[in-house]
Structure formats: C-alpha cells, structure tokens
Amino acid sequence: MAKTIQNTPNDDVLLKIEDLHVQYDTDDAVVHALNGFHLTLHRGEKLGLVGETGAGKTTMALSVLRLLPSRVGKVTQGSITYDGIDILHASAKTMLGLRGARISMIFQDPMTSLNPVTTVGDQILEVLKLHFPEMTEEEKNARVDDIMKMVGIPPARKHEYPHQFSGGMKQRIVIAMALIAEPELLLADEPTTALDVTIQAQILELMKQLKEKFNSAMVLITHDLGVVAEFCDNVAIVYAGEVIEYGSVEEIYARTANHPYTAGLFNCIPDLYTTAERLEPIPGFMADPTDLPQGCKFAPRCPHCTQRCLEENPALHMLGNHGIKCHMFDGKEAE
Structure with a gap:
C-alpha cells in the first residue's frame, strides 16, 4: 500500500483526502477519474x-464540495476530512x-459562472x-x-449585468x-486560463493579496508551472487521478529528483539560455480513464519503463518531505 505524507501538527491540517476513488458512469463507459488520490493541506497553505x-x-475540487454530477459521478472509495468534518457523510445542511x-471555489470559466439575468451586485x-x-x-x-x-x-457598477463586463x-x-465570506479554503480552478497575460498577472497578484489578508488556504489548479513557482508554497503533480509527486516548490523545481512525468513537464518549458529547434514533448497520450494500465499509469509513456512498472503500481517513496511515486526511487527513502 502506498505511503502517505505525514504532516504535523495534526490540528494544523485543514483538508485531508485519503485513497479517494471517483468514477463517472456514462452511457458509453465507466470513467475512472480519481484512482487513490491522497492530499493533505494545512491552514494558510498555498498548494499548486x-x-x-x-x-x-x-474532479478532486468538486468532490471536496460534493458537487459531482448527480447520477453520473460517484465516490467509490476513500475519505475527505475538512477540519474534522467527514465530507462524504455530512448532511446536506452541513x-x-x-x-x-x-x-469557496473559483470556477474555470467566468463566462458561464455568472447568471446573465441578475446584476453582479446581487x-x-x-x-x-x-x-x-x-x-x-446596510452592512x-x-x-x-x-x-x-x-x-x-467600482462599486457603482454593481447594478450592471455580466454581459457589460470584459472577461x-x-x-x-x-x-x-x-x-x-472570507473562506478558510479557496479552490481556484485555473482562474487565469481564459485571460491574457497582463490580466493574468493582475488576477494572481490580487489573489495573493486577498489570501494574505484573510489567511485562507488555497489550492491553485493550473497547467502553468511558472504560475506555481511564483504563487505557491507546495506542489502536487497529478497524473491519471493520482498524486505522483508532492513537495515544496524549492524541492521539486530544483530538479535533482523528479518523477519522469514531472521531468517531462519541465522539458516542455522553453529555456532562455539554450538554443533548440523545438521543445521536447512527453511522448504518447494521457492514460485513457476508461481503460487504465494495470501497473504504473505513466508506464506506457515513460522512458525508464521496466517490466515491474507494467505489472505493479508503485508506492509513494519519501525523500525527506518530498514524495515520488515511482519504482526508480524504491529503496532511496530518507531516514
């Protein structure tokens, strides 16, 4: 069984997700979206x-809020604990x-997140x-x-409707x-994806200021490793519904020890100090969630794949507080 990252003190843990499995039952197939997802978030922490x-x-964010599509999405295994509350068994009132x-959650597309027939102030x-x-x-x-x-x-614009505002x-x-409402936890699902670069920088700076003001914990869901380096304290790398690497920004971005998938992501980033005709993409495609591989989910795309990788899903190996879910790091755990 995979090891989980231990954090102390326990009373500082705000959100804990353990061995979470989520699937979507569609007419065509069963989609395995989360497959043993583990995550621990502390109060005030910024996690990428x-x-x-x-x-x-x-899917992870929607599971925390219990907003999975009814009759389609369901949790088949695992637990989500928020500040001592069992989310999966809490009442509707809770x-x-x-x-x-x-x-609170910032949804990915602001164009569809607002009611077009109600003023933004309301x-x-x-x-x-x-x-x-x-x-x-009045308050x-x-x-x-x-x-x-x-x-x-400007507050004077609170009587206007969404279509009167830019993206x-x-x-x-x-x-x-x-x-x-000054929430304790903010789930930001790619809040800058649909914005141009200038507005992205403004939005991220704004979120940083507001996070510091309210001391909220934050999970920033993004594809942009540059945004994570600038904004977050810790990083969780997700592949095929599993956290395959976890650590501080400094540990992961040092690139001294990384999961092959994480290394592939870094190789996709342009380097200003070297000349290359083209970037190095990760070969192949994301694992099909309707037909996942038996062993390591990344094995079909991994340049270091062995027979063991094809047959056995690796445990999360610890290098200090840096966790990597890969057989290459078997036996390298820090004492």
Whole structure:
C-alpha cells in the first residue's frame, strides 16, 4: 500500500483526502477519474495542483464540495476530512453551511459562472444573504462595496449585468463572490486560463493579496508551472487521478529528483539560455480513464519503463518531505 505524507501538527491540517476513488458512469463507459488520490493541506497553505487535462484535478475540487454530477459521478472509495468534518457523510445542511462560507471555489470559466439575468451586485450579495442572515441590509451592501473595491471594480457598477463586463472583469467578480465570506479554503480552478497575460498577472497578484489578508488556504489548479513557482508554497503533480509527486516548490523545481512525468513537464518549458529547434514533448497520450494500465499509469509513456512498472503500481517513496511515486526511487527513502 502506498505511503502517505505525514504532516504535523495534526490540528494544523485543514483538508485531508485519503485513497479517494471517483468514477463517472456514462452511457458509453465507466470513467475512472480519481484512482487513490491522497492530499493533505494545512491552514494558510498555498498548494499548486498541476497536471494535464483529464488528470482529475477539477474532479478532486468538486468532490471536496460534493458537487459531482448527480447520477453520473460517484465516490467509490476513500475519505475527505475538512477540519474534522467527514465530507462524504455530512448532511446536506452541513454542506450548505460549508459551501461559500468556509470553502469557496473559483470556477474555470467566468463566462458561464455568472447568471446573465441578475446584476453582479446581487450575485455577490446572495452569499451574504445565505450565510450571514444576522447582518443588516446596510452592512451587507457595504461589504459588497468593499469587496468590489478590493478586486478593482467600482462599486457603482454593481447594478450592471455580466454581459457589460470584459472577461478579466468577470473573473474579478467571480473572485469577489468566492472571497466575500472570507473562506478558510479557496479552490481556484485555473482562474487565469481564459485571460491574457497582463490580466493574468493582475488576477494572481490580487489573489495573493486577498489570501494574505484573510489567511485562507488555497489550492491553485493550473497547467502553468511558472504560475506555481511564483504563487505557491507546495506542489502536487497529478497524473491519471493520482498524486505522483508532492513537495515544496524549492524541492521539486530544483530538479535533482523528479518523477519522469514531472521531468517531462519541465522539458516542455522553453529555456532562455539554450538554443533548440523545438521543445521536447512527453511522448504518447494521457492514460485513457476508461481503460487504465494495470501497473504504473505513466508506464506506457515513460522512458525508464521496466517490466515491474507494467505489472505493479508503485508506492509513494519519501525523500525527506518530498514524495515520488515511482519504482526508480524504491529503496532511496530518507531516514
């Protein structure tokens, strides 16, 4: 059985996911989205979740909020514990109290995350009406004005509709909705993917400032290793529904010891100091979630693949606090 990363003290752990398996039952096939997903997040921690499209990153976030598609997505094994609360067995009332108030999510596409027939001010205000009924109308409206100022939108525009805002401004509104209740955990699902480079930098700086102000823990789901290096404390590399490497930004970006998949991701990044005709892509395709390999999920694409890799799924081997799920590191655990 794979080892899990041990963190101390336990009372500092905000979110713990253990051996999580999630599948989608479709008309055509069963999609195995998460396959033994392990993750531990501490209070105030900024964690980057990196992997290709289809790796299971968004499914993990939706599982934490228990927002998997009804009658299609289901958890078949594992546990999710948030601040002592068993998420998978919590009542609907408990989950309603968590969503938006203690756990918020910035969804990937701001264009489809907002209600087109409701003003942006009312959409932000809805969070306060649901979770803070004791506040007066004046206090709620003042809070909306304050959060809009913080994300760089004049409060006078709160009576306008989503179609009157640019893509970057819509993303700021979505961030305002996610942060107005000052959540303990923010799940940011590729919050800058649809934005140009200039707006990306502004949004990330804004999220950093707001995170520091509210001391929220944050999971940043992204494809961009550069964003992770700039923004996060720790990194989890995800492949085929598993965390195959975990460690601090310094440990992973030092490139002294990496999972072959992580090394492949780094090789895809242009190097300003060397001349090359083309980048080195990772060969092959992401493992088919409807027909996963028996052993290591990355084995068919790995340049170091052995017969053992094809037959046996590796454990998570520890090099200090740096975990790598690869047979190459078998026997190299730090004492």
